[in-house]
Amino acid sequence: MASARLRELMARGTALLGSEVAILCGAMSWVSERHLVSAVSNAGGFGLIACGAMTPELLDAEIAGTKALTGRPFGVNLITMHPQLMDLIAVCAKHGVGHVVLAGGLPPKGSIEAIKESGAKVICFAPALALAKKLMRSGVDALIIEGMEAGGHIGPVATGVLAQEILPELADELPIFVAGGIGRGEAIASFLEMGAAGVQLGTRFVCATESIAHPNFKKAFLRGNARDAIASVQIDPRLPVIPVRALKNAGTEAFTAKQREVAQMLDDGKVDMAAAQLEIEHFWAGALRRAVIDGDIENGSVMAGQSVGMVTKEQPVAEIIAELLEQADAALGGR
Known part of the structure; x- marks a missing residue:
């Protein structure tokens, strides 16, 4: 050792x-x-x-x-x-x-x-x-x-x-x-x-x-390099979203849409800030499960660090x- x-x-x-x-x-x-x-x-x-x-x-x-x-x-x-x-x-x-x-x-x-x-x-x-x-x-x-x-x-x-x-x-x-x-x-x-x-x-x-992890998820890692692992972008300054690093795919775009949806819920008074942040967390939990467990690496979240290469x-x-x-x-x- x-x-x-x-x-x-x-x-x-x-x-x-x-x-x-x-x-x-x-x-x-x-x-x-x-x-x-x-x-x-x-x-x-x-x-x-x-x-x-x-x-x-x-x-x-x-x-x-x-x-x-x-x-x-x-x-x-x-x-x-x-x-x-x-x-x-x-x-x-x-x-x-x-x-x-x-x-x-x-x-x-x-x-x-x-x-x-x-x-x-x-x-x-x-x-x-x-x-x-x-x-x-x-x-x-x-x-x-x-x-x-x-x-x-x-x-x-x-x-x-x-x-x-x-x-x-x-x-x-x-x-x-x-x-x-x-x-x-x-x-x-x-x-x-x-x-x-x-x-x-x-x-x-x-x-x-x-x-x-699903074989598809592993394959995405084996194919990926440092540049593919990108951080998510914050859409609305009122919604303090912690950035998430993942391999770029359709799921990355879905998160942008989710942020807009949650920001609108805040505007409409349907949720408070704590609930808004939980909405985002639940989104990530679901998106990650889709990729890791179900193998949907296109729409799920393929969270990976820059050491993926x-x-x-x-x-x-x-x-x-x-x-x-x-x-x-x-x-x-x-x-």
Whole structure:
């Protein structure tokens, strides 16, 4: 597996996660379910269940299903704007889930405390230094800094810039994982040397043999390159839509139309801002399911990061992780 130097650089990350290597598999709705999550954890990495829009009952079944496939640590990624967030936290606590990742905005009051009360570690996304400091003061155990090169919902700043801003300031204070556009081990080595405790990759694992993504979805990844993975455009400034990076297709146009429709509903007083944002979230959940599960890669949403061009074949998770470690080791050895 990893060389002594690589293990040393990942030590804080592996200590926090309880995994062999500090490589998290990013939570991708419909893709990061029990099969991929358990495969990543069984291969020495750290799998994350993407709760997304799941109900507490569905999450309950997904955690139980994952536990049946692995005895190794894994976590659950929860969306902060989920209307049943506290119920989902309770489901994680019931199962003794050791790590909960909160994504999609500032954690609502009481959520961090509720997770910590169950004995779990809390990991949050920090898209800026000021927010990272605020989250640190709130008592989070670790941070993920994700650049705009990532697939799915993205922030406005590139991974390299975020890493340079945040790691020198906070890496000594708490473990920080870097994400967004990472497709090879050389990049992992450089972020670790900058002070990161580990990394998170999503796009690289979509075409894993163990991933349940539809063959059409995988084919789109194998054909795609960095330029094909584009960010969605905000149509109405009143509707603060978080951009989503996906491969360009007819679904991209459908999202533009959806934004116009929701903006009109706001104008007509049919929905308030919170409901408008949930409308958009539900659109994405449905569009993503159409692509990942049904294989409709023309009208569905093929969420992919800019590292999609580095996904060249379908291969087992263990092979992907071994390849990344080998590249990271070679890069460190050459320094």
